[in-house]
Amino acid sequence: MASFVTRRILWIIPVLFVVSLITFTLMSLTPGGPWAREKELPPQVVKQIQAKYGLDKPVHEQYITWVTNFIQGDLGPSYRYTNRSVNDIIEDGLPTTIHLGLMAFSLAVLIGIPLGIFAALGHNKLPDYLATGISVIGISTPSFVLAIVLVVTFSVALGWFPATSNRWGDWNTWVLPTIALAGYPIAQVARYTRAAMLEVTRKDYVRTAHSKGIRSRAVVVRHMIRNALIPVVTILGPILAFLVTGSFIIENFFGVPGIGDAYVTAIGGRDYTVIMATTMLYAFSVAFFNLAVDVGYAYIDPRIRYS
Amino acid sequence: MSATSDQAPAVEPNVVELTADELIATEVRDREAKRAREERLLEVRGLSTHFFTPDGVVRAVDDVSFELGYGETLGLVGESGCGKTVTALSVTRLVPDPPGKIVSGQVLFEGTDLLKVSSDAMRRLRGKDIGFIFQDPVTSLNPTLTIGYQIAEPIRQHLGFSQRAARDRVVELLSKVGIPRPKDRLSDYPHQFSGGMRQRVMIAIALSCDPKLLLADEPTTALDVTIQAQILELIQRLSDEFKTAVLLITHDLGIAAGMCDRINVMYAGRIVEAGPVDMMFERPRMPYSWGLLDSLPRLDDVRGANLRTIEGLPPLLINVPDACRFNPRCDYARDICREKEPELTAREDDHLARCWATQPEGWIA
Amino acid sequence: MAADARTLSGADKVVARRSAGVWRDAFGRLRKNRLAMVGLVIVIALFALAVIGPTLAPWQYQVQDQDAIIENGFRPVKPFSDIAVQSGHFLGTDELGRDLFSRLLDGAQISMSVAIVVQLVVLTIGVPMGAFAGWFGGRIDNLLMRITDITYAFPDLLLIILLSIAFRETVFGRAFSGLLLVFVAIGLTSWVTVARLVRGQLLSLKEMEFVEAARAIGVRDRSIVTKHLLPNSVGPVIVAITLGVPGAILAEATLAYIGIGVQAPRASWGSLINEGVRWIRSDTHLVLFPAIAIATALLAFTFLGDGLRDALDPKLKGKQ
Numbered sequence: 001m002a003s004f005v006t007r008r009i010l011w012i013i014p015v016l017f018v019v020s021l022i023t024f025t026l027m028s029l030t031p032g033g034p035w036a037r038e039k040e041l042p043p044q045v046v047k048q049i050q051a052k053y054g055l056d057k058p059v060h061e062q063y064i065t066w067v068t069n070f071i072q073g074d075l076g077p078s079y080r081y082t083n084r085s086v087n088d089i090i091e092d093g094l095p096t097t098i099h100l101g102l103m104a105f106s107l108a109v110l111i112g113i114p115l116g117i118f119a120a121l122g123h124n125k126l127p128d129y130l131a132t133g134i135s136v137i138g139i140s141t142p143s144f145v146l147a148i149v150l151v152v153t154f155s156v157a158l159g160w161f162p163a164t165s166n167r168w169g170d171w172n173t174w175v176l177p178t179i180a181l182a183g184y185p186i187a188q189v190a191r192y193t194r195a196a197m198l199e200v201t202r203k204d205y206v207r208t209a210h211s212k213g214i215r216s217r218a219v220v221v222r223h224m225i226r227n228a229l230i231p232v233v234t235i236l237g238p239i240l241a242f243l244v245t246g247s248f249i250i251e252n253f254f255g256v257p258g259i260g261d262a263y264v265t266a267i268g269g270r271d272y273t274v275i276m277a278t279t280m281l282y283a284f285s286v287a288f289f290n291l292a293v294d295v296g297y298a299y300i301d302p303r304i305r306y307s
Numbered sequence: 308m309s310a311t312s313d314q315a316p317a318v319e320p321n322v323v324e325l326t327a328d329e330l331i332a333t334e335v336r337d338r339e340a341k342r343a344r345e346e347r348l349l350e351v352r353g354l355s356t357h358f359f360t361p362d363g364v365v366r367a368v369d370d371v372s373f374e375l376g377y378g379e380t381l382g383l384v385g386e387s388g389c390g391k392t393v394t395a396l397s398v399t400r401l402v403p404d405p406p407g408k409i410v411s412g413q414v415l416f417e418g419t420d421l422l423k424v425s426s427d428a429m430r431r432l433r434g435k436d437i438g439f440i441f442q443d444p445v446t447s448l449n450p451t452l453t454i455g456y457q458i459a460e461p462i463r464q465h466l467g468f469s470q471r472a473a474r475d476r477v478v479e480l481l482s483k484v485g486i487p488r489p490k491d492r493l494s495d496y497p498h499q500f501s502g503g504m505r506q507r508v509m510i511a512i513a514l515s516c517d518p519k520l521l522l523a524d525e526p527t528t529a530l531d532v533t534i535q536a537q538i539l540e541l542i543q544r545l546s547d548e549f550k551t552a553v554l555l556i557t558h559d560l561g562i563a564a565g566m567c568d569r570i571n572v573m574y575a576g577r578i579v580e581a582g583p584v585d586m587m588f589e590r591p592r593m594p595y596s597w598g599l600l601d602s603l604p605r606l607d608d609v610r611g612a613n614l615r616t617i618e619g620l621p622p623l624l625i626n627v628p629d630a631c632r633f634n635p636r637c638d639y640a641r642d643i644c645r646e647k648e649p650e651l652t653a654r655e656d657d658h659l660a661r662c663w664a665t666q667p668e669g670w671i672a
Numbered sequence: 673m674a675a676d677a678r679t680l681s682g683a684d685k686v687v688a689r690r691s692a693g694v695w696r697d698a699f700g701r702l703r704k705n706r707l708a709m710v711g712l713v714i715v716i717a718l719f720a721l722a723v724i725g726p727t728l729a730p731w732q733y734q735v736q737d738q739d740a741i742i743e744n745g746f747r748p749v750k751p752f753s754d755i756a757v758q759s760g761h762f763l764g765t766d767e768l769g770r771d772l773f774s775r776l777l778d779g780a781q782i783s784m785s786v787a788i789v790v791q792l793v794v795l796t797i798g799v800p801m802g803a804f805a806g807w808f809g810g811r812i813d814n815l816l817m818r819i820t821d822i823t824y825a826f827p828d829l830l831l832i833i834l835l836s837i838a839f840r841e842t843v844f845g846r847a848f849s850g851l852l853l854v855f856v857a858i859g860l861t862s863w864v865t866v867a868r869l870v871r872g873q874l875l876s877l878k879e880m881e882f883v884e885a886a887r888a889i890g891v892r893d894r895s896i897v898t899k900h901l902l903p904n905s906v907g908p909v910i911v912a913i914t915l916g917v918p919g920a921i922l923a924e925a926t927l928a929y930i931g932i933g934v935q936a937p938r939a940s941w942g943s944l945i946n947e948g949v950r951w952i953r954s955d956t957h958l959v960l961f962p963a964i965a966i967a968t969a970l971l972a973f974t975f976l977g978d979g980l981r982d983a984l985d986p987k988l989k990g991k992q
Contacts, residue, residue: 011821018822025836053461087875137792140967142922144929145945152952204446210401211441212512214459226451245827249926264930267833279834283825290824302496303450359702 005295012287019283021278024066025184027272028059040079062257068274086277094281097258101244103178105136108185108239111231115186115192117225123198131190138187147180147253159228165252177254181247185239192235203227230301242284331517331549338519338550341378345402347415348519348552349375349398354412356390356397359405363625367393367407369576372651377519378550380543382567384557384599388621391556392442395522398554399437400429416520434461436663438513438551440542444505444523448497454508455493462515480511482543492671503534507541510524521546521553527562539566570575572596575632576619578651583659592660594637631663639664639671690946698907701983708979714972725777730760733778739762746795748955764957766947774958775939776965782940783921783969786855790920790949791913793859799902799909800865805867806874808896813871820864832857832923836932854933859921865913873905906982915977919968925966941966 004287057065075086119131141149154176155163161176200206201224209219248260259278264275298304341348354395356368368390396402397409398621400421417439421429431440441447443514458480461472468476474493481489482505485573497505504541506526513521523542527535543566546553558562563570563584572580572586572595580593598617619636631637635646643663651661664671729963731737740749740759749756749771751764763773805816835848835857844853877883878901886896927933928942941962948958 011667011818015822015825019825022822022826023834026834040780082930086401136971140920140970142925142942142966144926144942145959145963145966147826148945148952150950156953176893186911198627204441204443207401208439208441208512209449209460211399211433211439212464213430213432214464215430218464222452223449227449230451244831247840248829252930263830264833267837275541275834279826281980282827282830286825286827287821301451303498 005066005291008291008294010285012291016280016283017289020067020070020181020280021063023276024059024063027270027275037182039295047174066273070276072278075277078271078274084088084095086273089274090259090277090281093117093257093259093262095261096256097247098179098244100177100247100256100258101240103174104182104185104243104247105236105240106245107178107182108189109236112186112189113193113229115190116195116232117188117197119194119230120197121220122230123201128194131194135187135190135194138183139191141179142181143184143251144249146183146225147176147250150176150180151253173254177250177256180254181243181250185243188235188239189232193232195226196231197224198229200224230297233297237290240293241289244285244289245282311474316597334517335548335550342379342550345376347374348377348379348417348556350413350415351394351398353410353414354394354397354414356393356407356409358407360451362418366576366624366627368397369624369627371410371576371578373571373575373578373581375520375552375554378546378552379569380553380555380567382555382557382563383573384560384563385516385573386558387490388572388620390624391573392524394573395439395524395554395556395594398522399433399439399631401433401439402427413481431465434518435465435516436519438516438518438521440506440509440513440521440523440526443529444502444509445497445529447509448505450497451496451549453496454500455495457497458508458515461512465516476515477511480515481508483545484508484514485510485537486511502530503538506538507528508535510541510545514551516550517549517551519552521551522556523553525558526555528558535562542566572599575627576624577632577661578659579661580659581635581651582655586655586658590655592654592658592665593634593662594639594664598636616656631661641670655659685863690724702979705979705982707975708983711972711975711977712967713981715976717782718780718888718969718972721777722781726774726781729771729774730776731774733770734983735770737765737771738786739769740765741767741769748951748958750955751957751961756887764955766958767940767951770939771962775944776941776961778939779875779941779944779962779965780850780969782938783924783966785851786920786924787917787973789852789855789917790862793856794863794866794913795918797859797910798863801863802867802870802872803830803874803897803902806871807878807893807901809875815853816867816871820867820990823861823864826861829923829926831861832927832930834917835860836927849935849938850933854924854927858920862916865916867911869906869908869912870902873908874901877904879902881905909912910978911981911984914973914980915971917977921969921973 013128025107066076073087077085097215115131115134119128119135122128122131151163154160161172161174182202205227206219206223209223214222247258248264250256251258251260252264259281262274263278265271266278313666348442351374353370355366355496358365358367371382371390371394373383383394385391388448393402393407398414398416398421400409401582402409409422412422416432421432448454455474455477457620459470459475462468463470463471464474477493481492486492486504486507492500497508500508506529510526513523521542526542527538528539533558539562542555545551552607553566555563555566567584569582570580570584571578574589574594574595580587580591580596587596588600591600595617601615602617604614617636622632622635628649630642631644631648634640637644643664648661649661649666654660654665663669702712704983728732732986737759740755740761741747743759744755746767749759749765749769750763756762756764761773763771763776765771766775801816801819804915805813832854836854839853840850874897882900883896886900887893924933924940925942925945928940929946931946932942934940934943944962945959948955948962949956963972
């Protein structure tokens with residue numbers, strides 16, 4: 001097990017390397033630059049800016065410079081916000097984004113899994129229809145549509161929660177964005193859990209458990225849920241990764257000061273350093289969360305743990 | 308016990324608690340006595356289990372009756388799909404519903420009709436008085452629980468043992484079924500055992516609470532031939548020791564011959580022949596049984612000769628007509644076989660067969 | 673006589689066991705799944721609408737019906753209202769007088785194109801990759817797995833955005849008003865699942881004896897893969913690409929919502945929602961109908977995909 005984990009961790013490095021390479025290449029292919037604002041800047045000014053940031057050097061040199069800096073932890077200056085470094089921007093926004101992602105993830109797990117279990121246990125009866133109905137709504141509603149509906153209902157009409165807020169950080173500002181972000185994952189987890197439970201119901205060892213005269217509830221908990229959750233864990237990794245990295249639409253919509261929003265702005269504004277840094281961060285978190293889930297999976301399935 | 312009472316003293320539990328072993332010993336003596344008196348442990352009467360599928364109603368078990376005495380071993384023999392497994396599942400009400408349903412009949416276990424008791428009462432019997440060994444030990448054990456836990460589960464559930472006491476009993480059981488170093492293997496998972504070992508674990512589970520009845524559904528079919536003999540011998544030894552009645556389901560005549568006191572042959576959901584084991588093998592009275600016996604290869608067969616088979620396949624059990632179900636494959640069939648189904652009638656003492664031809668008035672002597 | 677005795681002699685009734693082919697079995701099971709059949713019908717309808725709809729639409733998607741708008745006080749026309757019926761916009765219009773129904777049809781065309789193009793890309797990349805990895809194993813497998821790791825590590829939407837912006841000005845990027853680029857980009861992030869599927873299938877199948885047998889009689893490797901192994905993977909692959917469509921449609925809608933991909937006046941359901949948000953309180957139809965359209969498409973493909981998966985599941989063979 002230990003070697004498995006170490007190998008996976010080591011693999012992250014070359015993967016990140018390639019990711020950075022690809023991103024850098026793509027950006028160098030992108031027309032325009034960080035200085036393209038509404039007013040065309042005079043060429044000499046542009047030249048000066050380029051020299052200042054080393055943007056007039058050949059691309060591969062720029063890349064190497066970037067990599068060297070990156071390894072030392074210097075993510076460079078932001079081109080758009082000239083008084084802030086990328087490190088600052090990330091420090092400001094990353095915790096918020098991660099916080100949002102984790103909360104949405106908790107909702108997905110805490111609501112999605114029980115929902116799926118109830119649906120499976122009440123198969124083809126009311127609990128199933130209800131839970132499946134909710135899932136169906138969840139998977140067919142894009143997050144931005146859900147966000148719109150939530151805002152219209154709870155902010156505008158009912159005034160319970162703010163749509164956006166200057167005083168970010170109050171607990172009630174988190175509610176709507178979290179729900180909007182969690183809608184789809186909740187539905188996915190619920191569907192998957194339901195399918196896994198139904199699959200487990202047909203297994204022979206469940207029949208064996210019944211033949212031992214074990215109480216129904218014990219059979220469900222000890223034999224069914226335990227085994228059903230194993231495949232469910234496999235989708236939790238991608239979901240968590242998605243929640244942390246894919247939240248920029250929600251962040252943008254609700255004015256959440258996370259890095260997702262900064263990222264989209266950076267792409268539009270060709271803020272190269274921000275783009276590079278954030279992409280690396282995202283790639284790393286995806287790899288990390290997937291690894292965490294794989295390790296968790298290997299741990300909870302005894303067939304893998306002891307082999 | 309009141310000294311002044313002039314009624315017959317009620318049977319009261321001893322003040323001194325009996326150990327598990329002593330309890331078992333008492334139980335075994337009790338069974339032995341009942342066996343001697345030829346008391347019936349299990350009486351199945353007219354059991355019918357049907358499966359309601361979109362293609363029609365499958366009459367998997369159709370009006371099946373048999374009896375099992377204390378400590379007796381009864382073989383339920385037949386080819387795949389004849390309904391023997393469903394019969395066993397019906398006895399313990401483990402038939403998946405939907406699509407299956409026990410539509411009629413009685414299953415008298417020590418006098419009580421199991422089909423009429425509450426599901427909770429049934430549950431309490433399962434694992435405690437009725438043990439079940441399933442066919443495939445690989446899929447029949449929960450891969451995420453240790454085998455120690457899985458064997459202890461019914462013990463703790465039914466006998467109320469503490470964790471420590473249950474553990475001791477599990478170690479005992481493991482050594483009884485022949486698993487070496489039982490103490491070390493308690494916390495192992497099923498995948499760490501071979502197929503034969505896993506089946507031994509299943510046997511340990513089934514016998515953990517010293518049941519009166521053991522239902523063994525093709526316990527060795529999924530195992531290597533060399534292991535088969537060991538497992539069968541184990542089952543036989545243990546059931547002898549504890550006077551456990553065994554309903555042994557198998558398609559293998561050799562196994563049935565070796566282990567059973569009586570044999571019931573099933574075909575297409577019906578019992579077609581029943582009797583003591585020697586009678587069945589020496590003087591079978593039903594063409595299907597002849598076919599079965601005939602199909603066994605023999606040591607004195609001519610080399611290179613073809614194996615003998617029964618041509619054809621068993622019928623689908625949907626829309627069954629009133630005719631002998633074996634007749635399409637039967638070399639001795641006549642008109643009456645196609646028009647009316649024979650009843651299970653006696654040939655000699657205690658030997659029943661369902662066939663027009665072999666009846667006293669029939670055309671086969 | 674005993675030999676053909678499956679069908680009972682003389683009469684009739686004891687029915688012989690039907691032996692059906694794998695596909696007929698599966699299709700039979702699919703037919704019984706009502707949700708899946710509804711999904712199938714809707715999918716077919718959507719494709720039909722996408723192909724012929726825009727030609728049959730009452731209005732061109734970019735046409736602005738000035739008269740109707742002026743009459744309505746420069747506001748979007750509400751669906752099913754008098755003005756709507758009179759001027760032929762029964763589902764209403766936006767504030768520029770563009771007929772919503774026609775634009776929805778345009779959106780259908782876009783969404784269905786997404787479905788096809790993305791899955792084509794997925795198949796073109798995923799199947800060969802998976803086949804190579806599965807068949808050759810060893811280092812090639814390793815290499816391919818690393819490539820999938822990298823693709824996996826890239827947050828999908830972000831890679832798509834990057835690609836879209838990077839190539840926007842190129843010829844390729846301008847094809848079909850920028851849509852081809854978006855579709856291909858989406859495909860580039862989604863081929864991993866199919867590749868893994870095919871790889872898994874090949875890994876397990878190539879150990880089977882019939883492969884050894886085929887080799888022994890001199891069948892070339894390539895033929896073994898294409899004629900024997902890949903056809904066995906068709907089932908799960910079909911399920912995978914059907915279930916992959918909702919994700920692709922969702923991605924396209926999300927991108928359109930933030931302004932990437934479809935450009936006005938063409939209408940993707942996502943961009944329609946973007947345009948309609950500001951009218952949400954007064955003229956909800958501008959957001960509601962596109963949202964319903966998206967939901968319908970997503971559900972139809974999801975139910976169909978689920979049904980296909982259940983129908984093709986070998987474990988269900990013989991059970992009800």
